[in-house]
Amino acid sequence: MRRSVQQRSSPLDGLTSFNPAYVGAVVVLLALVGMGAYFVVFRQWTQGLAVTGMNNRVSWGLEIVNFVYFVGLSAGGIIIAAMAHLLGMKEFKPIARFAELLAIACIILALFFILISVGRPDRLLNLFIHGNWTSPLVWDVTIITAYLALAMAMGYFGTRRDLVKCLETIPRRHRLYKLLTLGYTDTSEAALKRDDRILKVLSFVAIPSAVALHSLTAWILGLVKAKALWHSTLLAPLFVVSALVSGLALLIVALVVMRALKVEVRKDTVLKLGKLLLLLIPLLGYFLFAELFTVMYPGVPKEARLFADMMLGKFVVVFWFNLLVGLVAPIVILLYIWLAPARAPATAAVPKRSFAFQAGTLVIAALAIAAVAYSFQLGRTVTTAVVPGAFSLSIAGRAIGVNFAAAALLVLLATRLPVVAGVGLASALVVLGVLAERFNVVVVPFLFPFLPYPPAVYVPTVEEVLSVIGVYALGILGFLVLAKVFPLVEPGDHHAEGS
Amino acid sequence: MTRWGMVIDLDKCTACQACSVACKTENNVPFGTQEQWAQERAPAWQRVLGVVESVNGKMQAHFYPRPCMHCENPPCVLVCPVQATYKDEEGIVQQDYQRCIGCRYCMAACPYGVRVFNWKRPSVEETHANYLNPAPLTRPRPVGVVEKCTFCVQRIQRAKAKAVAEERSLRDGDIVTACQQTCPASAIYFGDLEDSNSQVSQLARSRRAFRLLEELGTRPQVYYLSEG
Amino acid sequence: MGIRVTRRTFVKATGAAAAGVVALHLLGGTKPIFRLLGRSEAQAGAEGERLVPSVCLQCPAGCGILVTTVNGRAVKIEGNPLHPINEGKLCPKGQSGLQFLYDPDRIRGPLKRVGPRGAEQWQQVSWEQAIAEVGDRLRQLRENGEAHKLVFLSGRNRGQMGGFIGRFLKAYGSPNDVGHSSICADGSPQAHYLTQGFKSYAGYDWFNTNYVLCFGGGFIEAWRPTTLLLRAHGHLRRGRPVRAKIVQVDTRFSISAAKADEWVSVKPGTDGALALGIAHVIIKEGLYDKQFVQEHTFGFEAWSDDKGEKHEGWKDLVLQKYSPEWASEVTGVPVETIVRIAREFATTRPAIAAGERGASMQTNGVYNRMAIHALNALVGSIDVPGGVLVQKGPPLSADPSVVQDEISKTGAGQPRIDYAGTKRYPMAGKVYQNIAEFATGQGPYEAKALLIYYTNPLFSVPDVARFHRAIEKIPFIVTFSPFMDETSHMADYILPDDTYLERWQDDVIYPSLGYPVVGLRQPVVTPLYDTMTTGDVLMRLAKNIGGTVNDSFPWESWLDYLKFKYKGVWEYSQKTGKGSIQAATFDDWWAEFRRRGVWADPPYTFGEWARVLPTDSKRFEFFSQKLEHTFEKLKMTETDIAALKLEARHDELFMPHYEPIRYAGDPQVYPLLLNTYKLMTHAEGRGANVPWLQELHGVHVGHKGTRWSTWVEVHPDTAAELGIHNGDEVWVESQVGRIKTVALLFPGARRDVVNIPFENGHTSYGRWAKERGANPNWVLVNEADILGGLAAFFSTRVRIYKA
Incomplete structure (x- = not known):
């Protein structure tokens, strides 16, 4: 079976054609962005942040969760691109540019979350006019700005050759491409060599910058002693790892989606990235365990109370989702893909199924579902008995059970998917799992003030969620637009096929 | 040098919350509606916190009037990205409502939860506008910024001006905060902690004196005197 | 002009220098408010400021206030330092008068x-x-x-x-x-009248006493004169070298109980029994003030009247009937506690035994209150520094x-x-x-x-x-x-x-200081x-x-x-x-x-016995001749007395004694007792239209969902038995009605009693009060005190169940 891309005469043809599906997607995304913008501008900015679910106890909510999350997501792109440029990993070379763009997009979206989070966006410039150099937020804004510049530079030098090509082939967009190339249109061999050298240098800088970026983002929280769990030495390394994991996972998801959209992304590339992900996820799990164990074993009061609540309290679903669906399930799926004993020939899209494995998974799922069902029954009986707190315990049990069942069913599903899709599914779960982790890290400590305030709550409002969705939509829209500006993945004909 | 500080005697305190109301009328802090309180969005600069519990079958209750602690090592000042909150030369942690960008980092950083955010555009119910205190330093704060207890900085200014007019220096007891003035049990003291003869610094050295969350090293300038 | 100050001097002196630095930052963003205020910003606070002395009326204490007005608008209420009741201090109710004055829902004309x-x-x-x-x-x-x-x-x-x-x-x-005295606290004046001959509330020399034994009155929440009592609390704690002991006898763990040195939890309406048990110990151990009892009391020992008829003395009545074991049985207070408090009370003089609604607004209220007041006579606390004073009028x-x-x-x-x-x-x-x-x-x-x-x-x-x-x-x-x-x-x-x-009125203080x-x-x-x-x-x-x-x-x-x-x-x-x-x-x-x-017109002069003891015998009467004469005058027959549901007969009727408390309702159907109480922020039933007070309700239970609202306090054990959880909506039902409110699990409630505060549940009274919380008066059964016709606010049996 030959892929349709290879039937095209030139990869640049797609840039100027707009099929109905594309237009439809753009319209839907525009609508979502518009809706988000409406809520931000006409509700939040006119009425105040009262339209969100935040309050004086929980002063940061979804917006900051997503800020931290998106800063983290930017890591994958930069690291993969840097690996490609620096280590000359050829299989990553075609997607390097895409990875850089992904990083840039994530950072820009992170800044959007800052914009919709502050109470006085009209005064954001004060950050530069009156910047306070003792504030980790100012450090972070600085490093983000530097990092963004770096990513853009990498993107520029990685894309320049194609932009020049576009400049030549699509005269209608002459001014656009002229602008994007910044007037530097030399595509001689020497110039391209120099581009590569610059990319190498930038990549060399990028890796420590990424560590700095994620550490500094962690320190926005980690340097605050007023919150249990934030104030931990592990937080910065944890953020670096979870940034790597989530960023890599996001890149894989994006590539799988691109592949599904008939953009040429090699299966090998995806599988290799998947393997890398498989190596990294347990590291994240290890960090989480280290934090939990260090606190729970000696029973450090403030932190232990917080963890107990995280595992069994109000946001019980979030914690177990992170653990079971976001960490365990992807590991099992990825392990299954690589360890399934008799791999079918490369032509077979679906790996051979292991009956025992699937049966086992099914049993786990069934047991979990039974447990959930029982917990409902339990909830009824126990509440009538005299066990204080039984009700919330049964709710916790239910939440754990649901996540168990979901994880098992997802694993089962993955075994029936083609490998690439399986890797994609595992990565998507990781991406969502890390979002849950970010939520836990940022929001839950707010619920445990040190002084005896009444129990705090945080329930995101519809406005808040829709604003966040609007920002997500803005990101995807950006990609759709860029897809029509230049080839997002380096066209295959530039590089000799290596294996 | 002056370092303003407060001492609150919990043995005298009756948890009557007169301080809370005094603060509201003095500083134009709007009342919190039921919904705002349920959501923990109500503004209160001087709030009485209570712990009521049964300890081994014996009821115990402790109440703490909680102003801003005006820490010597204020975490909020450290993290504010735009220097909107700063420590002035007399030790008061001030808030510049015109510079604040409303990022609420200071609220996250304050271990005492004293900072409140203006979640809504300030508004006043019809005739209630009449009782707003028109003094320049107590103007209602705009939407989208963080506010908190100022140690009644307007009263400090007023006392200083009076001393200047009377051609003398400030004396201990010249400055009376709104909460202190009204406190029926006289449980609140205010003065200069640098002046070792002032009442506050004497009380702060008492055996009963302690500070909230001392282990965090914020060094609050509000001391409490224990009960019993 | 003495107390009248303008702020012009202040503004001139400080000028831009003082106010400027911070003020400049504050100017923006407040336009809507100042438009409402209807004055330019330059004008604000600069001129037209006056201080007007007046008297508060958020409760009947009569505290002096100083109201700051600016251009004819009242902007702040503070205490008047010249007024001896509050000496410049003011409770939250008094300060919130601004919202009472400027309530948007006032009636604007006939x-x-x-x-x-x-x-x-x-x-x-x-x-x-x-x-x-x-x-x-x-x-x-x-x-x-x-x-x-x-x-x-x-x-x-x-x-x-x-x-x-x-x-x-x-x-x-x-x-x-x-x-309205019969729904207020008329039990105390009646008890004072029957024992000591004056029909009003008593003054107490709180500042100089060494021992406060308070029965059923919210000493620092709901009693009067509020600010004076709060001041007294501070003074007794740390305002003098000796820290007085405060014992609070209360059905629930109130703030007064929390701030007291000791909380004694009694069954509702049995305060009199506790007082009599204490009297028993004091008499039996000979700890009473023998000189005072001999010189200034009547009816302590056995006596004979004009007709030569022999009468039992109160001493014998107490010794015979009211042992600590008996009192413990009735009140639920351990015997050791009763004995210890009796000894402390009698030996830590001057000591005050005081009581208010919780003890007196009961079916046996006046007798309860008489028994409590009798303790003061026993230890010689009548008209001495640190004891009971009789208020003089102007x-x-x-x-x-x-x-x-x-x-x-x-x-x-x-x-x-x-x-x-x-x-x-x-x-x-x-x-x-x-x-x-x-x-x-x-x-x-x-x-x-x-x-x-x-x-x-x-x-x-x-x-x-x-x-x-x-x-x-x-x-x-x-x-x-x-x-x-x-x-x-x-x-x-x-x-x-x-x-x-807005009006002229004089305000003679609530009995307290004496002078x-x-x-x-x-x-x-x-x-x-x-x-x-x-x-x-x-x-x-x-x-x-x-x-x-x-x-x-x-x-x-x-x-x-x-x-x-x-x-x-x-x-x-x-x-x-x-x-x-x-x-x-x-x-x-x-x-x-x-x-x-x-x-x-200070100071209070002690020793004016004719004024202090205006009874028939010119003595403190352990045997109330006033009551006896009233019964004679009304020609009360055995049937009449039985109709009053009095259990005592003959001489005992006229002495401080314990009449068993009656609770309304069938205990099988309504197993719990309903206790009602007032909060500091209650403003005597007239504070529901004041947002500043509404938002402060319930500090004694940690403000957990109590602001702007009503709740019912249930002991966690009782709640568990009933399957009620914290925050559940519940019905509280008695034989006359039911109200819906929110259950609050509170270990400071007795297991057999649920507590509901007064204040909310208005169906009218303006936007802040209307349709908020519940009013326990819809549940209370209309029972009255035997003698005084006092409404009994604590005698209703209820049941509660999930709504």
Whole structure:
């Protein structure tokens, strides 16, 4: 079976054609962005942040969760691109540019979350006019700005050759491409060599910058002693790892989606990235365990109370989702893909199924579902008995059970998917799992003030969620637009096929 | 040098919350509606916190009037990205409502939860506008910024001006905060902690004196005197 | 100008330098507010600032206040340092008066009902029309020979207002001057009257006492004078070298209990038994003040009367019947605690045994209260520093006698509509809570007109549904409320009073300090709306009715009357050289009175026994001759006494003893007891329209969902048995009704008692109060004290279940 891309005469043809599906997607995304913008501008900015679910106890909510999350997501792109440029990993070379763009997009979206989070966006410039150099937020804004510049530079030098090509082939967009190339249109061999050298240098800088970026983002929280769990030495390394994991996972998801959209992304590339992900996820799990164990074993009061609540309290679903669906399930799926004993020939899209494995998974799922069902029954009986707190315990049990069942069913599903899709599914779960982790890290400590305030709550409002969705939509829209500006993945004909 | 500080005697305190109301009328802090309180969005600069519990079958209750602690090592000042909150030369942690960008980092950083955010555009119910205190330093704060207890900085200014007019220096007891003035049990003291003869610094050295969350090293300038 | 200060000096001195640095940052973003304020920003706070002394009326304590006004608007209320009750301090209620004054839902002028009752169809009328129409109606009543069928319900009558209403009724010809004391705290005055001969609340020398034993009164939350008690608490704790011991006897863990050194939890209504158990130990161990008992008491030992009849002494009664074991059985307090407290109380003198509503507003309230007060006599705490004081009033001019025509004489001579002082309620002065029944058929005659001043029976009597049912049957109702409360909502005319910050009134302090103190309430701002001080309204009504009714009011205005009364004080000061204001002329004296806002005549003089012990025996009576004489006068027979459900007989009837508490309701159906209480932020039932108070409710339970609301406190064990969780909506039901509220699990509640605070549950009373929380009066059964006709607010059995 030959892929349709290879039937095209030139990869640049797609840039100027707009099929109905594309237009439809753009319209839907525009609508979502518009809706988000409406809520931000006409509700939040006119009425105040009262339209969100935040309050004086929980002063940061979804917006900051997503800020931290998106800063983290930017890591994958930069690291993969840097690996490609620096280590000359050829299989990553075609997607390097895409990875850089992904990083840039994530950072820009992170800044959007800052914009919709502050109470006085009209005064954001004060950050530069009156910047306070003792504030980790100012450090972070600085490093983000530097990092963004770096990513853009990498993107520029990685894309320049194609932009020049576009400049030549699509005269209608002459001014656009002229602008994007910044007037530097030399595509001689020497110039391209120099581009590569610059990319190498930038990549060399990028890796420590990424560590700095994620550490500094962690320190926005980690340097605050007023919150249990934030104030931990592990937080910065944890953020670096979870940034790597989530960023890599996001890149894989994006590539799988691109592949599904008939953009040429090699299966090998995806599988290799998947393997890398498989190596990294347990590291994240290890960090989480280290934090939990260090606190729970000696029973450090403030932190232990917080963890107990995280595992069994109000946001019980979030914690177990992170653990079971976001960490365990992807590991099992990825392990299954690589360890399934008799791999079918490369032509077979679906790996051979292991009956025992699937049966086992099914049993786990069934047991979990039974447990959930029982917990409902339990909830009824126990509440009538005299066990204080039984009700919330049964709710916790239910939440754990649901996540168990979901994880098992997802694993089962993955075994029936083609490998690439399986890797994609595992990565998507990781991406969502890390979002849950970010939520836990940022929001839950707010619920445990040190002084005896009444129990705090945080329930995101519809406005808040829709604003966040609007920002997500803005990101995807950006990609759709860029897809029509230049080839997002380096066209295959530039590089000799290596294996 | 002056370092303003407060001492609150919990043995005298009756948890009557007169301080809370005094603060509201003095500083134009709007009342919190039921919904705002349920959501923990109500503004209160001087709030009485209570712990009521049964300890081994014996009821115990402790109440703490909680102003801003005006820490010597204020975490909020450290993290504010735009220097909107700063420590002035007399030790008061001030808030510049015109510079604040409303990022609420200071609220996250304050271990005492004293900072409140203006979640809504300030508004006043019809005739209630009449009782707003028109003094320049107590103007209602705009939407989208963080506010908190100022140690009644307007009263400090007023006392200083009076001393200047009377051609003398400030004396201990010249400055009376709104909460202190009204406190029926006289449980609140205010003065200069640098002046070792002032009442506050004497009380702060008492055996009963302690500070909230001392282990965090914020060094609050509000001391409490224990009960019993 | 002394106390009157302008801020101009301040602004000049500080100028831009002082205010500038920070102020500049504050200027922006506040435009909407200042537009509402209707003044330019430059003007704000600079000029037109005044301090006006007046007297608070958020409770009856009579604290002096200083109100800051700017350009005629009141912007802050602080304590008046010259006033000896509060010495510059002020409780939260007092400071929130601003929101009372500027309540957006005040009644803005006289209203006449045009639709059906309660339909809120009102016609704005002029004062002339309102006075003429109400006056005509009242005149007609007189002319029909039904003057006595006018009933005047009144509540917070301060200073001369109570007497003025009495004067109006006497001149008009009605005996039905019904104050609210029987739903207030009349148990204490009655107990003082029966034992010590004075019929009012007692003063206590809180600041100098060493031991406070407080029964059922919210010492630092709901008692009076609030600010004085709060000040006393601070003083007793750390204001002097010796830290006094405070013991709080209370059904629930109140703030007073929390802040006391010891909390003694008793079953509701058994406070008297505890006091008697304590008395037993004190007597048995010989710890009582033998000299005082011998010199100044009557009936302690066995005695014989004029006829030579032998009578048992109180000592023997107590020793025989009230052992600590017995008291422990009745109250649920351990024997050791009773014995220890008795010893402490008797040996840590001066000691005060005080009690209030929790002990006295019970079916056995007056006897409970007598037993508590007897403890003071036992340890010699009557009229000593650190003990019980008897309050002196100011030396006012005597009123000229009321001019009465035949109608007035006949009318005023009719029996009271509320049976007060009859066999039914032998010791009662007023029986307010039963007016609903009495006025609509169960009384000696039906009421034809109801005037209602500063009270709200449709909200504040037990089993309030009775009043709602009865109100329709009363043909003519006029209220004087500045707010649309539940009663005004059903009225025919509303003649709105000025609020306390807009009117003239004197305010004689609530009994406390002993020496005479009186404050002057003067308009802080000009009245905001077309309202009129009720004193003036009464005079204008009298004028409209004409004849002798008008002749009884020979003053030009209410203010004129006040000045007339206070000329007496000036004359006294002139004559004796005493009192805090000395002036050559009355006008000067009055001007100084206005400037200070208070007149006082310290110090309290001890040892005036004739004044302190005005009983028949001129002694403190452990055997109440007053009560005996009342019973004789009423010719109380065995049947009458049985009808009162009294268990004691003969001599015991007239001594402080324990009458078993009666709870209303079948314990099988209603297994729990309902306890009601007041909060610091309660403002005596009139604070629900004050947001600053609403938002502070419930600090004693950690403010957990209590603000702006009502809740029921349930012990966690009881809740677990009932399957009720924290925050559940529950019904609280008694035999007369049920209310829905939120359950709050509170380990400070007794397992057999649930507690609901008063304050909310209004169906009217403005936007802040309306339809918020629940009013326990809908659940309380209307039980009354045996002797005094006091409404029993703590005697109802209830059950609770999930809504």
